Amino acid sequence: MTLLEVQHVTHSYPTSPRPVLRDVSLEVVAGDVVAVVGESGCGKTTMGRLIAGLTEPSQGKVAFDGSDIWSLKGRAKKDWRRRVQLVHQDPYGSLNPGLTLGSTLAPGMLYHKLATPRTVDQAMLEVLEQVGLDPTKEFLQRYPHQLSGGQRQRLSIARAISLRPDLVVADEVTSMLDVSMRVAILDLLLKFRAERGIGFVFISHDFGVVRYFTQGGRIAVMFFGSIVEVGPTDEVVTAPKHPYTQMLLQAIPVPNPALARQREAEEAAAGGETERLIGEPSWTGCVFANRCPLVQDVCRTTPPPLQQVKTDDGTATQGHQAACHFSDRIPPLRYLAHEGDGASNQNGARQNGVHESAGGSGSHPAQASVG
Amino acid sequence: MTATLTDRRRAGDDPSAPLLEVDDLTVAFGDGPGSVRAVENVSLSVGTGEIYALVGESGCGKSTLGYSLLGIVPPPGRIAGGDVRFRGRSTTAMPKNELNGLRGSELSMVFQGAMNAFNPVLTIGTQVEHILAAHPGRFSSDEEGKAYFEHLLELVQLPPERIWKSFESQLSGGMKQRVAIAVALLLKPSLVVLDEPTTALDVLNQRLVIDILKELHRELGVTIIFVTHDLAVVAELATRVAVMYAGRLVESGTVDEIFGAGRRHPYVEALINAIPSVLDSGLRVKPIGGSVPNLARLPQGCRFAPRCSLAEDLCRSTEPPLVGDAVGHLVSCHVVNRGLDGDAAGADSNGTAPHADREGAAS
Numbered sequence: 001m002t003l004l005e006v007q008h009v010t011h012s013y014p015t016s017p018r019p020v021l022r023d024v025s026l027e028v029v030a031g032d033v034v035a036v037v038g039e040s041g042c043g044k045t046t047m048g049r050l051i052a053g054l055t056e057p058s059q060g061k062v063a064f065d066g067s068d069i070w071s072l073k074g075r076a077k078k079d080w081r082r083r084v085q086l087v088h089q090d091p092y093g094s095l096n097p098g099l100t101l102g103s104t105l106a107p108g109m110l111y112h113k114l115a116t117p118r119t120v121d122q123a124m125l126e127v128l129e130q131v132g133l134d135p136t137k138e139f140l141q142r143y144p145h146q147l148s149g150g151q152r153q154r155l156s157i158a159r160a161i162s163l164r165p166d167l168v169v170a171d172e173v174t175s176m177l178d179v180s181m182r183v184a185i186l187d188l189l190l191k192f193r194a195e196r197g198i199g200f201v202f203i204s205h206d207f208g209v210v211r212y213f214t215q216g217g218r219i220a221v222m223f224f225g226s227i228v229e230v231g232p233t234d235e236v237v238t239a240p241k242h243p244y245t246q247m248l249l250q251a252i253p254v255p256n257p258a259l260a261r262q263r264e265a266e267e268a269a270a271g272g273e274t275e276r277l278i279g280e281p282s283w284t285g286c287v288f289a290n291r292c293p294l295v296q297d298v299c300r301t302t303p304p305p306l307q308q309v310k311t312d313d314g315t316a317t318q319g320h321q322a323a324c325h326f327s328d329r330i331p332p333l334r335y336l337a338h339e340g341d342g343a344s345n346q347n348g349a350r351q352n353g354v355h356e357s358a359g360g361s362g363s364h365p366a367q368a369s370v371g
Numbered sequence: 372m373t374a375t376l377t378d379r380r381r382a383g384d385d386p387s388a389p390l391l392e393v394d395d396l397t398v399a400f401g402d403g404p405g406s407v408r409a410v411e412n413v414s415l416s417v418g419t420g421e422i423y424a425l426v427g428e429s430g431c432g433k434s435t436l437g438y439s440l441l442g443i444v445p446p447p448g449r450i451a452g453g454d455v456r457f458r459g460r461s462t463t464a465m466p467k468n469e470l471n472g473l474r475g476s477e478l479s480m481v482f483q484g485a486m487n488a489f490n491p492v493l494t495i496g497t498q499v500e501h502i503l504a505a506h507p508g509r510f511s512s513d514e515e516g517k518a519y520f521e522h523l524l525e526l527v528q529l530p531p532e533r534i535w536k537s538f539e540s541q542l543s544g545g546m547k548q549r550v551a552i553a554v555a556l557l558l559k560p561s562l563v564v565l566d567e568p569t570t571a572l573d574v575l576n577q578r579l580v581i582d583i584l585k586e587l588h589r590e591l592g593v594t595i596i597f598v599t600h601d602l603a604v605v606a607e608l609a610t611r612v613a614v615m616y617a618g619r620l621v622e623s624g625t626v627d628e629i630f631g632a633g634r635r636h637p638y639v640e641a642l643i644n645a646i647p648s649v650l651d652s653g654l655r656v657k658p659i660g661g662s663v664p665n666l667a668r669l670p671q672g673c674r675f676a677p678r679c680s681l682a683e684d685l686c687r688s689t690e691p692p693l694v695g696d697a698v699g700h701l702v703s704c705h706v707v708n709r710g711l712d713g714d715a716a717g718a719d720s721n722g723t724a725p726h727a728d729r730e731g732a733a734s
Contacts, residue, residue, distance in 0.1 A: 039573040039574070039575050039576070040543075040544065040545075040572075040573045040576070041543075148662060149429070150662060178428040178429050178600065178663065179428060179600055179601075179602070179642060179645060179646060180428055180641070180642060180645050180658065180659040180662075180663070181658075181662070182645070182646075182647070182658075183645055183647060183656050183657070183658035184658040186647070187658065205573045205574055206574075206647075207574070207649040208646060208647040208648045208649045209647050210649075211647065211648075211649050211651075212647035212656060213647075237649055247575070248574055248575065249649065251574045251575050251577070251578035252574055252578075252603070252649055253577065253578070253581065253601070253603035253604050253606065253607040254603055254606065254607070254648075254650065255602050255603045255605075255606040255630055255643060255646065255648070256606055256630060257606045257607075257626040257627050257630050257631075258627075260606055260607040260608075264585060267582070277575045277576075277578060277579050278545065278575055278576065278579060
């Protein structure tokens, strides 16, 4: 069942000369998870605002459960408001500092009749427990400034989840959190996906986080207001079919010093690849043409449509689309040693977290005592 | 135009000393029972030409340590013990005007959120002219200083004429970060400290900053210390790494040791395994339970013990010393260091290990 449809949306802000979104379409079925990735300013946050109904699109339609969200009235509108929730990036800015946890959580549940004034305390305690916060009445009396960053983000999630939504727009929910907290927050959201079938639109620029979160889901890659590639997560990150996706993936720093040195040596030999990284978009033909290493004449004149990717052996899953005239000519990824590839690994970098005891100081007493 | 290291070495410096040494440094905020030690008994040594990473989660003291390298810990913070030596000379004992002379021309810093470090009502060029006016001896003429800045802008891959005339509001976040790096290098410092140089940048700008810092290191021979929470950036950029946890150094070594088979501290192991990677589908990733301790209410014994899968009774009662092995790889953990203590003492006392610090003996 299609839950959300973004249909040919073009959106401009009054202050910007060009549209921030250009003819963007995206579908989310119930329980699905779609990540929207791209660089700063590509329009991914605007996309989240449109889906959450915070911004009305200049052209095109955003439909939820088959109805245009901007035509909803009365009870239907109230119901839609409950069913789509937003979790913001910054847990320091998105919580009212003057409200206790209780007064942050209660009004929504009361307004949507998910609790009565008599039961709301109990309902809030249940929600706190579900998001891994201390489920006590004392905790409900706390203010956001008494919480750590991770606890604040759990509260933001509690606020969204308490309304029993069908779709959550999660905008960079882990980018402000400490490294050791990130996976815990992602796991919490994944728990709600598994247990309640909540669908997610997950906005992020961190491919590691995106891949972790969208197992079995899809990734949509945006470049200056256009979706340039969309497809199943594993396919997009291991065999991208758009040069921009390729560029993003290859730019990711990898925790492997040997690979980093190899890249440095190769790029020094090739010379000056980096200026392609941040060039301006092109407004005629393909939007990516100015930065594209594979650019041809046709790319300067004709914008490529977003279409099913072409492969020789037909292995690409239905639904893997790319907006590139030459999506069948994208070379394999470099510098990303995927699991089982047996790629460059000479300094004992580990795979699957297994230590290779390389002798000398490399033996790992910690592992020994764990085992 | 390119400054070399020999240009800058001056009479009175000890040429055999490492460029920068931190010796048993403690930085405290406040006094008395309410005081918090953001950095406690940290020792490290940075050689000329290294790229040294200070890494840890928020509140671990990495930025405070970075500030203390330039003697600019914001009040009420103060250096409560230990020493920072630049070319063998103590900066904590140095007269204030002498330290001021070092800052900018020898030691420089790019602050976190450097994109907000510019004056919004002056052009970048005017701000650079002010810096040149405040340091009249550095270049023979203002034109030469301006030309050097334009050279630096080219190295950070920005168009010099356009940047010179721009206000900060006309530049993107990634561009401002690169201008800030160029400004920090304007007076040809030997050492630049960068606080979170890639944080808040998207992946392409991150890649660009990494590439540019490597290029600047190669071209100018500048020694780089950077503070970050991003371990992947460390692996890409650094030659040596110090990992901090709750104010203490828990492990330091070369990048190949930390990211290869040589790392030993359970926190470092857990931190590396807590990062979701695009390289795998996520089965490998394990979150670290619990959270970073509040520095005002530290647990007894090892600070990581409450979250550590290897913790024993000893860990919960006694803080572990930082112990080095023969190649100067330092680890502070009772469990993984068991059996290493003898070797380490030898390495420390005969001085064969250039980076073996003395903290183990001190604590």
